[in-house]
Amino acid sequence: MRKAVLLLVLITFCVAKLPGYNVDIQETSVSGLSAGAFMAAQFQVAFSSTIKSSTIVAGGPPNCAEGNLSTALTNCMNIPTSINVNTLVTKSKNQSTSKSIDPISNLQGKKVFLYSGSKDTVVKQGVVKATQKFFELLGANVSTKYDIASEHSYVTPSNGKACSFLGTPYINHCDYDTARVSLETAYGTINDAVPAVSANLIKFSQDSYVSSGMSMNSNGYVYVPTSCKNGAKCRLHVSFHGCQQTLEDIGTQYVTLTGLNEYAESNNIIVLYPQAKKSQLMPSNPNGCFDWWGYTDTLPTSLKYATKEGKQMKAIFQMITDLASGSKAEAQ
Ligand SMILES: *[C@@H]1O[C@H](CO)[C@@H](O)[C@H](O)[C@H]1NC(C)=O
Numbered sequence: 001m002r003k004a005v006l007l008l009v010l011i012t013f014c015v016a017k018l019p020g021y022n023v024d025i026q027e028t029s030v031s032g033l034s035a036g037a038f039m040a041a042q043f044q045v046a047f048s049s050t051i052k053s054s055t056i057v058a059g060g061p062p063n064c065a066e067g068n069l070s071t072a073l074t075n076c077m078n079i080p081t082s083i084n085v086n087t088l089v090t091k092s093k094n095q096s097t098s099k100s101i102d103p104i105s106n107l108q109g110k111k112v113f114l115y116s117g118s119k120d121t122v123v124k125q126g127v128v129k130a131t132q133k134f135f136e137l138l139g140a141n142v143s144t145k146y147d148i149a150s151e152h153s154y155v156t157p158s159n160g161k162a163c164s165f166l167g168t169p170y171i172n173h174c175d176y177d178t179a180r181v182s183l184e185t186a187y188g189t190i191n192d193a194v195p196a197v198s199a200n201l202i203k204f205s206q207d208s209y210v211s212s213g214m215s216m217n218s219n220g221y222v223y224v225p226t227s228c229k230n231g232a233k234c235r236l237h238v239s240f241h242g243c244q245q246t247l248e249d250i251g252t253q254y255v256t257l258t259g260l261n262e263y264a265e266s267n268n269i270i271v272l273y274p275q276a277k278k279s280q281l282m283p284s285n286p287n288g289c290f291d292w293w294g295y296t297d298t299l300p301t302s303l304k305y306a307t308k309e310g311k312q313m314k315a316i317f318q319m320i321t322d323l324a325s326g327s328k329a330e331a332q
């Protein structure tokens with residue numbers, strides 16, 4: 001009897017981990033909106049040996065907040081003239097030297113796509129232009145879209161609210177296909193979208209990757225196209241939601257409405273949607289943002305949050321490693 005219980009516990013634990021697919025980990029790209037975009041930017045820089053390309057929608061450069069929430073809320077959202085990009089470049093070079101992030105030279109020629117709506121009142125366009133300068137100073141191949149009159153949102157061709165609307169679910173339709181541009185930036189020309197298959201959107205337990213105090217939900221989502229389930233060689237895209245876009249706030253809207261799954265299905269791309277959660281105290285993260293100002297660091301802030309040692313960074317990299325663990329690249 002006791003043996004059976006133990007076995008059951010073991011099985012449950014194993015199933016909780018993400019399964020491995022035939023994914024070439026070097027074909028991993030990232031994207032995100034707002035706090036998720038800060039996360040995508042710091043993820044691109046910290047794991048540049050693995051991450052092939054990134055899309056940053058309304059986000060700033062790594063270490064912008066310098067571990068300080070008030071800097072995050074002022075300079076990094078509203079007062080871009082106070083962002084010292086040269087200092088942030090030096091900071092990243094220093095982190096590269098000390099090996100807390102991958103070699104900064106990897107960013108040479110890396111494709112980075114930046115989007116900022118001309119009507120964005122939450123993260124000013126100047127912040128995204130600071131991100132542009134940051135990546136250009138490090139030699140990345142940067143493309144931008146700044147002329148669509150969208151409010152703070154992930155912009156789609158037809159899903160979500162009106163283009164100029166500010167509010168939940170922070171997905172607006174503006175006759176522009178961010179998902180397509182994002183994936184084409186990473187992978188070149190892609191096939192047209194097809195309907196997503198609802199059974200291919202899988203809820204998984206994040207609990208074997210995260211611990212309490214990390215402000216991460218016990219569940220995350222991953223979209224696995226039928227082809228990838230059947231063993232086809234696939235690529236991996238990770239998309240980080242913004243603040244107030246947690247499962248508590250908007251259910252599965254972020255994981256179903258950006259348009260990424262429809263392109264994923266027709267292009268052999270698995271899409272991982274890590275999930276942060278709201279937390280009032282320890283840490284204080286009432287809007288459920290990914291950590292781009294240091295709330296997961298031990299105090300006085302150890303400034304690890306934007307590095308490979310950052311708690312959320314490390315956990316999400318492990319999810320990527322597990323999803324790619326069925327790679328058959330060696331056999332070919
Ligand atoms: C954060 O920055 C503000 C404004 O510069 C400063 O007053 C405050 O002491 C800083 N907080 C920490 C924890 O460093």
Ligand SMILES: *[C@@H]1O[C@H](CO)[C@@H](O)[C@H](O)[C@H]1NC(C)=O
Pocket residue numbers: 087088090091094
């Ligand atoms: C970078 O490292 C140098 C040498 O250790 C140090 O003097 C400088 O303050 C660091 N700059 C930043 C922005 O971290």
Ligand SMILES: *[C@@H]1O[C@H](CO)[C@@H](O)[C@H](O)[C@H]1NC(C)=O
Pocket residue numbers: 109111141
């Ligand atoms: C940047 O990427 C574009 C699109 O793939 C390519 O055509 C261009 O040659 C690249 N530029 C540089 C400087 O590598």
